[in-house]
Amino acid sequence: MNDTPIRPQPQPGIDKIAPYVPGRSDVPAGVKLVKLSANESPLGASPKAVEASRAMADKIHVYPEGSSRELRQALGEVHSIDPDRIVCGFGSDDLLHLLAQVYLGEGDQAVMSQYGFNVYPIITRGASAEIIMAPETDYCADVDALLAAVTPRTKVVFLANPNNPTGTYLSDAEVRRLHAGLRPDILFVLDNAYAEYVTADDFTVGIDLVDAAENVVMVRTFSKMGIAGERVGWI
Ligand SMILES: Cc1ncc(COP(=O)(O)O)c(C=O)c1O
Numbered sequence: 624m625n626d627t628p629i630r631p632q633p634q635p636g637i638d639k640i641a642p643y644v645p646g647r648s649d650v651p652a653g654v655k656l657v658k659l660s661a662n663e664s665p666l667g668a669s670p671k672a673v674e675a676s677r678a679m680a681d682k683i684h685v686y687p688e689g690s691s692r693e694l695r696q697a698l699g700e701v702h703s704i705d706p707d708r709i710v711c712g713f714g715s716d717d718l719l720h721l722l723a724q725v726y727l728g729e730g731d732q733a734v735m736s737q738y739g740f741n742v743y744p745i746i747t748r749g750a751s752a753e754i755i756m757a758p759e760t761d762y763c764a765d766v767d768a769l770l771a772a773v774t775p776r777t778k779v780v781f782l783a784n785p786n787n788p789t790g791t792y793l794s795d796a797e798v799r800r801l802h803a804g805l806r807p808d809i810l811f812v813l814d815n816a817y818a819e820y821v822t823a824d825d826f827t828v829g830i831d832l833v834d835a836a837e838n839v840v841m842v843r844t845f846s847k848m849g850i851a852g853e854r855v856g857w858i
Contacts, residue, residue, distance in 0.1 A: 692706075710857065813842065
């Protein structure tokens with residue numbers, strides 16, 4: 624007799640999710656660590672951000688305005704984007720989960736880089752879709768390998784640019800080559816979480832690509848610039 628109790632079962636992919644393993648922080652004594660992946664900024668938040676947060680302290684009993692109208696307006700002005708095309712979330716993590724939920728399901732595949740951001744496999748499994756990893760070259764995403772990994776079942780391609788944890792990036796030309804090789808029905812999620820740290824001339828964020836194509840989402844966050852605790856991301 625089978626005495627396993629009947630109980631609610633999660634969606635098929637959930638049990639296959641490997642837990643997120645945060646980066647290690649054990650370094651030799653005397654070495655000062657700046658662990659950007661966990662947002663332990665040695666500088667703390669901008670005093671202006673701290674002041675703005677304090678100014679809102681007596682309003683925390685009220686729900687925030689659901690469509691983030693003011694924030695989208697401000698982001699639109701700073702980045703020259705139509706605010707109607709921006710969606711804000713509770714950190715970009717929230718929005719990545721949402722994208723997976725909306726665009727992936729059982730039988731679908733999501734392509735990602737071998738040492739890419741660890742959340743992409745988690746959200747892919749969470750949507751009961753299949754993870755397809757493309758090998759990297761010198762710990763950098765490899766456009767040819769990513770394109771070779773695409774199949775008729777591919778629904779989404781995730782790319783963190785620059786990448787966490789490797790810190791490598793693809794040039795604007797390489798990102799465009801990757802996008803140009805994707806079918807128009809594949810969603811290209813270009814995660815520029817660390818864009819604010821890049822000074823290289825051959826790097827750009829995905830705004831022009833989003834403008835030019837129907838299948839590109841640019842992911843951004845306020846976390847890496849020092850206000851991770853506020854949980855603000857946008858796409
Ligand atoms: C590449 C990348 N994308 C997205 C995120 C999510 O950040 P948040 O949810 O704080 O916006 C992280 C956080 O480590 C990241 O490294």
